[in-house]
Amino acid sequence: MNRIALLRAILWVGITVLILTLLVSSYIRIASVVDSLSTGNLPSNGTIDAGYVRNPVLICLHIAPGCLFLLSGAWQFIRPMRNRLIHIHRWNGRLYILLGLIIGISGILMGALLRFGGIIETWAATGFGIFFLYALLKAYQHIRRKQYALHREWMIRAYSIGIAVATIRPLTGLFFTFSNIPFNQFFGITFWIAFILHTVVAEIWIRYTRK
Template identity: 50%
Template sequence: MTHQKTATLLRIAAFFLTAVGIAMVIRRTLAIAGLIPSFNPSGAAPFDGGFAQHPVLTFMHILPGMLFMLLGPWQFMPGIRSRYPLFHRISGRIYIICGYIVGASALCMPFIMLPIGGVNEAAASILFSIFFLICISKAWWHIMQKNIAAHREWMIRAFAIGLAVSTVRPVIGLFFAFSGLPPQVFFGTAFWIGFTLHAVVAEVWINETKP
C-alpha cells in the first residue's frame, strides 16, 4: 500500500475516532446532567457514577478533550497548512493548550476517582498521561525552535495518544461481547490495548514518512 493510500486511511480513521470521542463526551454530559440513564451492566455500579461525583474535574477533562479531537485532524492536512497558515497557527496553539488541560486532568483522575479497572487501569492512565504531556511539551518546544520535522513527529504522537480513548471503547465492547468477564477485570486491559496500539501506529507512521 502506498503512503498516500495509508495516509488517506489514517485520516478516515482519525475522523471516525473523533466522531466516536465527541459522541462519548455528549453521552457522558447528558448522563451527568441526569437526562439519560448511566450505563449499568448486570446491575453493577453505573459507569458514570464517579464522574458525576466530580463534575468539575470531569468537564475539565472531556470538554477540552472534545476540542482537542476536533482540531487534531486539521493540524495534519497539508492543504490547510498552506492555504490557511493563520488558522493553522491559532488552532495549533488552542490544540496544545487543550492538550495540557486534558493531560493534567487525566493524570489527576486516578488519584481522585476510583477507576473501574482498579490499579491496572490507573497505571495505564498515569503512564500514558505523562507520555502525552511529554509529547505536547516536545511538540511546543520544537516549533518554538523552528524544527518543523521534530514538531510534526511529536504532534503525531500526542494526537495518537489523545485519540486512543476512542479506540478503548470498542475494545471494551468486544470484552463485553465475548469475554464474559466483569468490567472490573478487563477495563484496565482495554486501556493498555487501546493506548499501546495507538502509540505503535504513531511510531510506525513516523518512521515510514521520515524525509
C-alpha cells in the first residue's frame, strides 16, 4: 500500500467514526427535545438543552439534514461508486448541495439565536458557516464549468467543515475531563478548534493529492 492509499484509508476510518458519532449524538438530541416537549418537563433556563427545546423547528432543520449531508457527502467521495454510477453521483451531488445550503443557513441562525457558548460560538458559527456556504457554491460553479479538479477541492473543503461538528463532541468530553472551565465558556472554544482543525487537514490533503 503506497502512502496516498494509506492516508486515504486513515481518513476514511476517521470519517466513519465521526459520522457514527454524529448520528448517535443527533438521535439522543432529537429524542431529548421530543421527550421534553411531549412531557412538559422543560430543561432549566441557561442550559444548552433549553435553547434546543425553545427552537425545535430550527434544530430539526439543522440536525436531520445534517445527518443526511454527511452520508450523502461520504457517498460522493467513494471513487468506485462515483466512476461506475455516474448518474447517481450527479443526482446525489445535487442533494448534497441542497442539504448543505439548509444546514449552513440553519447553523448560522443557531449560532446567532441559541448562543449557549456566547459571542465566541456566534463568531465561529457565522464565520465558518459563511465559508461553508461559499465552498458549496464554488463546488457547484466549478462542476457546471466541468472544472473537475477545482470542483473536487471545494467539495472537500465544504465536507470538512460540515463534518467538523462531529469533532466538537469528543472535544467537549476532553474539556469536561481535563479542565475546570464551565461548559458555557469552553463550548464556543470547541467550535473554533474543530473548524480550524478540519480546515487545516482539508487544505493539507488537497495540496498533497493535487495533480
